[in-house]
Amino acid sequence: MPPLLEVQNLQTHFGTLDGVVRAVEGVSFHIDAGETVAVVGESGCGKSVTAMSIMRLIQTPPGKIAGKILFQGRDLLELTEPEMQAIRGKDISMVFQEPMTSLNPVLTVGRQIGETVMLHEGLSAKDAEQRAIEMLTLVGIPAPARRVREYPHQLSGGMRQRVMIAMALACSPQLLVADEPTTALDVTIQAQILELMRDLKTRVGAAIMLITHDLGVVAEMAQRVVVMYAGRKVEEGSVEDIFLHPLHPYTRGLMGAMPKLGSSLTTTGRTKLTEIEGQVPSLRKPIIGCAFAGRCPEVTDVCRRMAPAIEEKAPAHWVACHYAARAMAAA
Amino acid sequence: MSTTTLPTDGFTPAPELADVLPPRKERSRLGMFIHRHPTIAVGGFMVIMFILMAIFAPLLGTVDPTALAPAKRTRAPSEIYWFGTDMLGRDVYSRVIYGSRISLIIGFAVAFLSAVIGLFIGLISGFIRSVDAVVMRIMDGIMSIPSILLAIAMMALTRASVENVIIAITIADVPRVSRLVRGVVLTLREQPYVEAAIASGTRMPTIILKHILPNTFAPVLVLATFLCASAMIAEATLSFIGAGTPPIVPSWGNIMAEGRALWQVKPYIVFFPALFLSITVLSVNLLGDGMRDALDPRMAKRI
């Protein structure tokens, strides 16, 4: 069976006055139906741009998207805008990072949830409100019949993110793209939202593309992980592979940067974080050699001159590093 | 930038020319300015041309703009009378060229006076709470009277003269400047460095002169530019309905007012002053637009 989503050699560039920014540079990965794939990396590594490219929400120009984005066998990049509109919110929907600003402040919650089903399922305004109430119940908002008439400013941050999720799931999409869905929330609310997403995923049966820089969230939610760096995919594998046998020095750096259980953030976290020293390379200039060369503790001349190709070093475990074999042997 | 090529293999794209070549030849400073702020350049150039036209009016092939020649009434535009003659045989071209003097004088005078008075009132009410409450109520009141009507009422009570027109329009404009200045002062007062100066016992006049006043200049200059443009329209409007400069003065509004009775048959008497007025106001507005865009955008929102 072909995967639900298959991204092939995705390139998203932006023309700016100071030159072309190569935000995503040749990324490929796939997501199977019902699966949760996490895309991780530091901020600015191109993970959000990848998500926006899949949704085709990049403004073109100044943006330019190349490659293939196959969703259920159809290349989304070939579709007309109206065809794409019919997919957005129905087959693929998205939850954003900022629940405080992602809801329209002048429309009621019910209107915003109901709009999706009115649009994609042709429901009447009355039925749409009924569906909105059901969705609010589903995401665990108390007194949904009252809340549905309220405006976003009357809700707390956690509730707003629940509303965003209700909105995204209203049409039972095949794929939910969640861009840092919990980053802006309190820790306790974070846990609730993750719990909710896991629960709904099994009920609705949607696949999730989870974008995050929080490895704790990855461990809790995902089956597979894609690691991105400077617009490129540097490693991909199962959660076990990535957490237990990371092959790319950058992934190992990220693992080190994650505070371990039982150690305080100030000691372990900080010292480990400094392991990845140096600057992310400028995306305005073409990168010669390995993108991570400037920060890699194991860098050699080969790395500086030649970019490593991404290869399947172990079954379903891909990595772009000249010295992946050495890392495997060490592991 | 939209013609970006996408290299398919990620690793050996040719470095871009811009990264390799030395930086482009520096533009001249003037060229740079025109490139950055085209509206300021165009508006400013045109305003300067109109000022020169007003100053050198006698040298531009004009005759006495008030000279009557009853025998040559309402001539159509020709080689002798470029813009034709009016009902009293006066040369419309000369009247239009000289008319620029009146418009510019009124525009600049209103802009200058309302800026100075408004600045004064705004500074005081921004700093003295008790004054603020009263003064701003009065300003709100004046702003609630449509400015042309306020000027009409003033003019109905005074003799028609250029000075009185200036006063009448200025009274309506002062509240706009003082509101703006007061807003700037209230914002600046919250700034840490001003609070620190107040806390460390710096005297008020020093604070106003050193910290507040310089920050009000840019927005006031922009607003004054717009007021200059609107004052020129206001003068023409007042003169046009008979509440402006005395009919003897060749202001653009007066020329149009005189052409009014004949506009259906001799439209050029109205047309030429209208054209000059519109282009002058347009130039001043362009200048103001350009200056506003060059300013801090948050400041620009207030104007």
Added chain:
Amino acid sequence: MFAYTVRRVIATIPVMAVVALFVFSLLYIAPGDPAAIIAGDQATPEDVERIRESLGLDRPFLLRFTEWLFRVLQGDLGVSIFTNLPVSHMIQQRLEPTFSLMALTLVIALSFAIPMGVLAAWKQGTWIDRLVMVFAVMGFSVPVFVVGYVLAYTFALQLDWFPVQGYSPLANGFGGWLSNLMLPAIALGSAFIALIARITRATMLEVLSQDYVRTARAKGVGQRSVLFVHALKNAAVPIITIIGIGFAALIGGAVVTESVFAIPGVGRLVVDAILRRDYPVIQGVVLMFSFTYVIVNLIVDLLYTVFDPRIRY
């Protein structure tokens, strides 16, 4: 909501009081002797004295102001020097044409300006955007009466599509009313369109970059609905604010437009009064229009709550 309305209404009272005080004080602020100026150059000293008395300039300011204010509150705006008719009565007779002109202008201006501003913001940086911006600067720069003459000359005199001048009351039929008012309304609306289109564009640009617009797109909402439902409703408050503020220019423009197109409205009344030095009429009209302006802005304040649920003072 009710409390907010009550508070806003009460807040207009001091503004109206200041307006009344200022309009009344003009007689005292004006340089020179208003009585002599109103009486005109050929007047005898007796005439001047008579006018001074009728204006009440011979009595103390405060006493005279209190008396005047009480009469204004009862709807008595004084008596015309020229016709000896009550000013309020004269204004009342002229209200229909002026109100018609303003209403039509508002309808035309809004139905053009808002789509123009939205379009310019959507197509930011393209020739459509530039065209709208050029039009906006022109609209500010060309005086209303010049636009009026250009339109009248082109569409009435040359093309004969509309009557050149005049007014036909609504009671005599909608067609005649509309065709007489069409050109004046477009002329008067030109500056207003420029003002609103500009603010609409600026506000929409800001709104379109907001996260919730991205959310709407991610839901599969179409471009038109993104612009006119999700974005425009968020841009509404600044737009209606500028409509309220711009109403002053609309009133001032109406005075001139009525002169150009010979519309027998309140504006025409005030222009005739200038020529006759009929100050009580001028004062009455200024007061009436100023109060109208204050009330329009009160309505704008109240409309805020309709467009933005967050405003609940």
